[in-house]
Amino acid sequence: MTTETLMTECGGNQVADPSQAAAPQTEGQQTATGEQTAPQPAAESPATEGTKADGEQDAPQGAPEKYEFAAPEGREFDPKVIEAYSEVAKELNLTQDAAQKLLDKVAPTLEARQQEQFQAIRTKWGDDAKTDKEFGGDKLTESLGVARTALDKFGTPELRTLLNESGLGNHPEVIRFMVRAGKAISEDTFVDGRAPARQRDAASVLYDKSTK
Numbered sequence: 322m323t324t325e326t327l328m329t330e331c332g333g334n335q336v337a338d339p340s341q342a343a344a345p346q347t348e349g350q351q352t353a354t355g356e357q358t359a360p361q362p363a364a365e366s367p368a369t370e371g372t373k374a375d376g377e378q379d380a381p382q383g384a385p386e387k388y389e390f391a392a393p394e395g396r397e398f399d400p401k402v403i404e405a406y407s408e409v410a411k412e413l414n415l416t417q418d419a420a421q422k423l424l425d426k427v428a429p430t431l432e433a434r435q436q437e438q439f440q441a442i443r444t445k446w447g448d449d450a451k452t453d454k455e456f457g458g459d460k461l462t463e464s465l466g467v468a469r470t471a472l473d474k475f476g477t478p479e480l481r482t483l484l485n486e487s488g489l490g491n492h493p494e495v496i497r498f499m500v501r502a503g504k505a506i507s508e509d510t511f512v513d514g515r516a517p518a519r520q521r522d523a524a525s526v527l528y529d530k531s532t533k
Contacts, residue, residue, distance in 0.1 A: 384411045388420055393428075443488035450493045456500045468499030471506060 388407045392398045410420040451457050456464035472481070484490035 383414045383416060384420075385417050388417060390421060390424055398428075439488065443491050446488065446491040446493065450491060450496050453493050453497070455497060464500045465496070467503035467507070468496055469503070471499045471502035474506060475502070 388403075388410060390398060390403055390407075406424065407420075410423075415423070451461055456468075484495070489495050
């Protein structure tokens, strides 16, 4: 008489002779004696966090201890702006490369917007100057000539550069000051036919309250 054996993994053939080796047991099966077999956990290969299976180190993830941002050639970042941006990038746990790429994308747009706002301010200053009650309107051309006289006499090339680059050359109060200074110069050098007016130094013309 034959004894029926467990199914093998390789195909369902029965073993005719019970003296032959039993097939590997699977979870939930019983042995020939009726004992339950315990499930065997799969062997796990040891792995170290941050390393790959072949031993190679994973690329660093997350924010660095300190960001180092490269500005476009010929330009510099405002340290205060970079400090604030770095804080946000660290809160978002951005890597150095990710934070740099984001900055490269955003910075040109922000700069263009700032330039638009700055130009709008310059334009408004110029419009306000053109309609100023003291020196604008029909008097604007003459007033600007008087203002340039003062700038030519007392100004420096550096001052001219500042007025142009900052847009302050359009500011009504700057023009007002130059117009008044130019008029003070004209009055101080006026000759009435009796005696030449004494020449006064720049400090006297600009700061002496008696000339107002």
